[in-house]
Amino acid sequence: MFNKKFFLYLVLSLVFYGVVQFLITGMWLNDFYVDTLVLIGINIILAVSLNLINGFTGQFSIGHAGFMSIGAYVSAIMTYNFQMSFPVALLAGCVAAALAGLVIGLPTLRLKGDYLAIATLGFGEIIRIVWLNTEYVGGASGMNGIDKLTNWTWTFFLVLITILVIQNIVKSTHGRAMISVRENEIAAEAMGVNVTKYKVYAFVVGAFFAGLAGGLTAHYFYIIQPTSFNFMKSFEILVFVVLGGLGSTGGVVLGTILLTLLFTYLQEYPELRMIIYSLILIFTMIFRPQGLLGGFSAKKMVKKGGSSQDGSSTTSA
Amino acid sequence: MAAQQLLLNVDNVSRVFGGLKAVSDVNMQIQDGELVGLIGPNGAGKTTLFNLLTGVYEPSGGKIHLSGESVGGLRPYQITKRGAARTFQNIRLFGDMTVLENVMVAYHMHARHSLFTSIFRLPGHFKGEAEMREKAVEFLKIFNLDGKKDEIAKNLPYGEQRRLEIARALAARPKLLLLDEPAAGMNPQETVDLMNLIRWIRDEFKITILLIEHDMGLVMGVCERIYVLDHGQIIASGTPEEIRTNPHVIEAYLGQEV
Amino acid sequence: MFEYIVQQLINGISIGSIYALIALGYTMVYGIIKLINFAHGDVFMVGAFVGYFAAKAGLGLFWSLILAMAVCAILGVLIERLAYRPLRGAARIVILITAIGVSFLLENLGIYALGPQAKGFPEIVTKTQYTLFGDVTINSVQIIVLAVTVILMVLLQYVVHKTKMGKAMRAVSYDMEAARLMGINVDTTISFTFAIGSALAGAAGVVFAVMYPSVDPLMGIIPGLKAFVAAVLGGIGIIPGALVGGLVLGIVETGVSSAGFSLWRDGAAFAILILILIFKPSGLFGKNVREKV
Numbered sequence: 001m002f003n004k005k006f007f008l009y010l011v012l013s014l015v016f017y018g019v020v021q022f023l024i025t026g027m028w029l030n031d032f033y034v035d036t037l038v039l040i041g042i043n044i045i046l047a048v049s050l051n052l053i054n055g056f057t058g059q060f061s062i063g064h065a066g067f068m069s070i071g072a073y074v075s076a077i078m079t080y081n082f083q084m085s086f087p088v089a090l091l092a093g094c095v096a097a098a099l100a101g102l103v104i105g106l107p108t109l110r111l112k113g114d115y116l117a118i119a120t121l122g123f124g125e126i127i128r129i130v131w132l133n134t135e136y137v138g139g140a141s142g143m144n145g146i147d148k149l150t151n152w153t154w155t156f157f158l159v160l161i162t163i164l165v166i167q168n169i170v171k172s173t174h175g176r177a178m179i180s181v182r183e184n185e186i187a188a189e190a191m192g193v194n195v196t197k198y199k200v201y202a203f204v205v206g207a208f209f210a211g212l213a214g215g216l217t218a219h220y221f222y223i224i225q226p227t228s229f230n231f232m233k234s235f236e237i238l239v240f241v242v243l244g245g246l247g248s249t250g251g252v253v254l255g256t257i258l259l260t261l262l263f264t265y266l267q268e269y270p271e272l273r274m275i276i277y278s279l280i281l282i283f284t285m286i287f288r289p290q291g292l293l294g295g296f297s298a299k300k301m302v303k304k305g306g307s308s309q310d311g312s313s314t315t316s317a
Numbered sequence: 318m319a320a321q322q323l324l325l326n327v328d329n330v331s332r333v334f335g336g337l338k339a340v341s342d343v344n345m346q347i348q349d350g351e352l353v354g355l356i357g358p359n360g361a362g363k364t365t366l367f368n369l370l371t372g373v374y375e376p377s378g379g380k381i382h383l384s385g386e387s388v389g390g391l392r393p394y395q396i397t398k399r400g401a402a403r404t405f406q407n408i409r410l411f412g413d414m415t416v417l418e419n420v421m422v423a424y425h426m427h428a429r430h431s432l433f434t435s436i437f438r439l440p441g442h443f444k445g446e447a448e449m450r451e452k453a454v455e456f457l458k459i460f461n462l463d464g465k466k467d468e469i470a471k472n473l474p475y476g477e478q479r480r481l482e483i484a485r486a487l488a489a490r491p492k493l494l495l496l497d498e499p500a501a502g503m504n505p506q507e508t509v510d511l512m513n514l515i516r517w518i519r520d521e522f523k524i525t526i527l528l529i530e531h532d533m534g535l536v537m538g539v540c541e542r543i544y545v546l547d548h549g550q551i552i553a554s555g556t557p558e559e560i561r562t563n564p565h566v567i568e569a570y571l572g573q574e575v
Numbered sequence: 576m577f578e579y580i581v582q583q584l585i586n587g588i589s590i591g592s593i594y595a596l597i598a599l600g601y602t603m604v605y606g607i608i609k610l611i612n613f614a615h616g617d618v619f620m621v622g623a624f625v626g627y628f629a630a631k632a633g634l635g636l637f638w639s640l641i642l643a644m645a646v647c648a649i650l651g652v653l654i655e656r657l658a659y660r661p662l663r664g665a666a667r668i669v670i671l672i673t674a675i676g677v678s679f680l681l682e683n684l685g686i687y688a689l690g691p692q693a694k695g696f697p698e699i700v701t702k703t704q705y706t707l708f709g710d711v712t713i714n715s716v717q718i719i720v721l722a723v724t725v726i727l728m729v730l731l732q733y734v735v736h737k738t739k740m741g742k743a744m745r746a747v748s749y750d751m752e753a754a755r756l757m758g759i760n761v762d763t764t765i766s767f768t769f770a771i772g773s774a775l776a777g778a779a780g781v782v783f784a785v786m787y788p789s790v791d792p793l794m795g796i797i798p799g800l801k802a803f804v805a806a807v808l809g810g811i812g813i814i815p816g817a818l819v820g821g822l823v824l825g826i827v828e829t830g831v832s833s834a835g836f837s838l839w840r841d842g843a844a845f846a847i848l849i850l851i852l853i854f855k856p857s858g859l860f861g862k863n864v865r866e867k868v
């Protein structure tokens with residue numbers, strides 16, 4: 001809601017934006033820091049939007065990179081091949097990703113737990129393989145020489161909008177409907193919540209913002225390739241969300257910032273970087289499974305996961 | 318009781334699981350405003366019948382009409398929208414949500430502000446949310462839970478969780494309220510309070526109640542009419558007095574309880 | 576045309592039986608602790624490397640296989656003990672992320688210790704081509720792959736159905752709590768399951784490396800995913816299902832490649848995955864069970 005706390009945060013973040021912009025304009029902040037800030041912003045958009053699906057609605061999706069790639073490719077095609085303006089291209093990417101969310105969401109949403117996870121992983125990979133086989137977007141070598149249109153200002157305000165939209169959803173009757181699906185799907189439906197509709201909403205909105213992050217990425221790093229959007233990327237986003245705390249936007253933002261910083265910092269130790277990263281992952285899960293600021297205990301997923309609507313029980317081994 | 322209307326008409330409904338006929342050719346007519354009990358030994362098919370009435374399972378055969386409208390085969394949320402809400406035998410609260418939020422979810426389907434309105438925080442959002450909150454608190458007051466509205470539901474003691482489930486079901490504003498063993502796990506005093514509460518709810522909200530219960534004291538004390546289910550079939554129906562003396566019923570219960 | 580089809584079947588079955596070997600590990604582990612063990616593909620990679628070093632050291636196929644299976648069995652048990660056991664009873668997503676972490680760890684330890692480049696696998700099996708009939712051929716490597724798969728499958732069936740440990744495994748996967756109450760040592764049983772599943776993956780790693788003579792630290796990712804698809808296809812948790820799933824997947828992939836769509840080959844695997852999940856999520860051999868309300 002629009003209360004005091006909200007305005008305090010808004011003012012603080014605008015001040016932060018202003019200071020950074022001032023430093024950039026004055027050339028006091030070198031490219032490395034700007035890169036890191038933009039990357040953090042993009043990762044926040046990815047994580048916060050995946051959190052709507054996984055954290056709030058309790059659906060287990062690990063195909064976020066697929067939606068991201070749609071935003072990246074579609075918006076890059078728009079600026080590169082059709083000379084559209086940046087905002088229009090971004091929006092086109094978002095809408096395309098959201099449509100993909102709809103198309104993927106409808107048939108898969110009867111699946112639950114692990115089964116949904118695998119299906120989304122499969123869809124993510126299929127999307128990547130489609131790019132790989134599309135000559136129009138450069139096949140395996142991808143698209144090159146995309147204009148660098150993303151900057152700190154775009155990133156900052158789009159992060160802000162993403163967080164606002166997600167929070168506005170979550171803190172409304174629609175968000176409560178989503179959370180009720182996570183908490184107890186059968187009870188939610190018995191209380192008149194159209195469970196399928198809200199799962200689709202979560203997927204569509206989540207995909208929309210994943211597309212936005214994709215568009216920003218494409219226009220910051222000049223180049224996009226199918227391999228950048230494989231299931232490893234989806235895992236990475238999932239890790240931000242789980243380490244931050246499923247169902248807690250604040251936790252997810254914080255977790256994403258810390259992990260992105262850590263990752264950037266570890267770049268100085270290329271050989272050890274991924275090893276340290278993996279160890280941190282494992283140790284956090286063992287010693288702090290609820291994430292940094294875990295919202296809900298995620299226990300529900302233990303009980304429910306593994307069986308789809310008419311899923312298999314494991315009758316023989 | 319004045320001239321009444323048929324609210325629920327269950328016509329030859331069956332449900333088969335594998336080879337097991339859990340509910341078999343059940344007929345049941347409930348008039349507007351009645352308070353009806355459904356009893357039967359363990360595994361008789363009572364909960365399954367509830368699941369059929371609320372759309373959790375699809376009937377294998379037969380028809381169900383609610384206020385004259387066929388509801389067989391509809392999704393649970395569609396049936397709830399048509400006026401039937403329920404509680405569960407094994408409590409199914411939204412455990413990590415607050416008490417208030419639990420009730421607000423049930424009021425969700427009456428909300429008029431769209432997702433779009435909420436995202437952009439248009440005036441309708443604030444009005445709609447305030448109204449929902451107000452209504453939800455009203456329901457909590459009835460169940461004496463308003464003092465705990467900000468507690469996490471799963472932290473409530475058992476008896477209060479049961480009451481919260483009823484409050485939640487009621488917040489969906491049903492015509493027909495289905496209670497699956499509402500007194501299970503309650504002590505005698507709580508059961509008596511619940512009995513009075515159920516009767517009061519029916520009169521206050523002018524709704525119809527169908528309840529499953531093993532506690533005979535409660536059933537006989539509060540229900541005007543009782544159906545007895547055994548092995549998926551209705552073996553008797555009538556007033557508490559008739560049921561108490563019905564030889565089939567006695568046999569079903571004796572055969573069951575050793 | 577007939578010969579062409581038989582040839583593709585032979586090729587498909589060879590690669591499919593490798594998927595099946597890996598899929599068995601997925602399926603057994605899932606069956607027993609409901610975990611998609613994402614690190615399983617990397618255990619396969621470790622098996623291939625053990626085979627590589629064994630072969631370099633002059634060991635033959637048999638001893639390379641045995642060594643790889645032994646090392647992988649130990650590795651599997653260690654992974655379970657150190658990473659998964661502390662999380663028993665934790666949320667699914669948490670264990671899944673841990674598995675992803677273990678997977679990353681194995682891959683990157685591999686890169687750190689062995690370098691990212693692919694290494695040629697020594698020729699421990701002389702590749703000879705046999706003509707079956709007409710133009711249909713089978714080579715010695717394919718024969719070995721098939722033989723290893725068949726032998727291991729028979730052994731596995733024996734272990735699962737005839738030994739005490741196998742009975743315990745089935746009991747635990749059916750109902751862990753009940754098994755515990757019946758006096759079955761659940762922890763030992765789970766370790767044993769990991770050991771067997773990982774040993775099978777290790778064997779698969781060696782025969783895979785013999786077939787496509789090269790090894791690298793990321794080689795487990797794609798076969799791992801494919802094997803997982805195979806497990807789901809057959810009905811995850813069901814042992815014969817993993818075998819059939821692996822074979823079907825191998826045949827379909829070979830078919831797609833030989834029809835000239837080799838770039839779409841991986842896509843085919845995932846398309847199968849999605850179709851099966853949507854239309855029969857319990858897999859070809861799974862039973863449908865609904866949640867009781």
Ligand SMILES: Nc1ncnc2c1ncn2[C@@H]1O[C@H](COP(=O)(O)OP(=O)(O)OP(=O)(O)O)[C@@H](O)[C@H]1O
Pocket residue numbers: 334337339357358359360361362363364365366406865866867868
């Ligand atoms: N989803 C299901 N799948 C298979 N069998 C089921 C299912 N649901 C119920 N049954 C079976 O149907 C029968 C009736 O069960 P139900 O739960 O309706 O009984 P009940 O009368 O509510 O018993 P109780 O008093 O113990 O709650 C039982 O034999 C039960 O095992």
Ligand SMILES: [Mg+2]
Pocket residue numbers: 363364365406
């Ligand atoms: Mg019951």
